[in-house]
Amino acid sequence: MDAAERLITSTQDLLWERGYVGTSPKAIQQRADAGQGSMYHHFTGKPDLARAAITRSAAELRDLAAQQFDAPGSAYDRIAAYLRRDRDVLRGCRVGRLTQDPDVIASPALREPLEATLSWLRSRLAALIAEGVAAGEFRASLDPEATAATLVAVVQGGYVLARSADSPALFTQAVDGALALLR
Amino acid sequence: MDAAERLITSTQDLLWERGYVGTSPKAIQQRADAGQGSMYHHFTGKPDLARAAITRSAAELRDLAAQQFDAPGSAYDRIAAYLRRDRDVLRGCRVGRLTQDPDVIASPALREPLEATLSWLRSRLAALIAEGVAAGEFRASLDPEATAATLVAVVQGGYVLARSADSPALFTQAVDGALALLR
DNA sequence: GTCTATACGGGGATAGAC
């Protein structure tokens, strides 16, 4: 892996762990085993590098989610597979967590990948819910868009509950509650 | 308001806006219109002051929520009143947001108020849901604890969705989806 | 491409005067 690549993956990790404000160029360089010169040769500065890292994380997240969405099974099965996917719950969501960062939200270039990713998630889930309604799996009165927003929120909020109590079980409980309501 | 009080309320504001890592003693002093000496006279340092501010914010949050929980009306009505309460959605949750802060989570003294608050919220909602089940408002198969966790997660995650898109409507949509499922 | 030198303000605090 060349230096530019190591810088990106190191930044992905640090943004996940510490957020944007909590991540310094120096920390990135140390984790990537790259010098100052190297970093500022490949990127114009911290925002530029962060943008590359966030874009990458967003793409990886979609690929992961798509694996469950595109699996075989009923709509409910695929939604449940997504919600119950193996997750490193206490680390939280590497995309969603950046939403709390004022500097990220204030920068259109940094916020855009977050918006695109969560919006994509909602629309994939909405399509799946509509499919389930059409198949008679879910009650016909469900609003697919609203229900999809609810499910994405449960995942994001599930991380909050789990981290607050240092207990992954709270994530699972929130998700199970949502799946029970969906039936 | 004396200096100690101004320091606490300023810290509350800054923690809400910028989180713990993003909040510096200097910024706190400026907002509180207090000097270094004053801050270090009243508090041993940043963690001590943060602890006071977080504890205060947690108490305020409970008081606010209790207003809806203790209102008259059916269980559903009170849950809906809580979920639909007027909120400054794009600012997010002043307690939940700290959950994303690695230094807060790593410190038992700082994490404890978060855990207590979210746990209290869940148990109040669980009691309300159990009440609704007993009254025949909700289907009997609902697990009150799990459903309560789901609702708290929807609120916390609703903020994430809203901030990602800079749109309070996404919070509303997630909450509406949850209320529709609850019926 | 990467290294080292240099810069300047901020983060987080302590010390002692008033």
Place this chain on the structure above:
DNA sequence: GTCTATCCCCGTATAGAC
């Protein structure tokens, strides 16, 4: 109680050599 001085390391670069 509050002020000012001082400290030391970090954050975030830029400049120029190799």
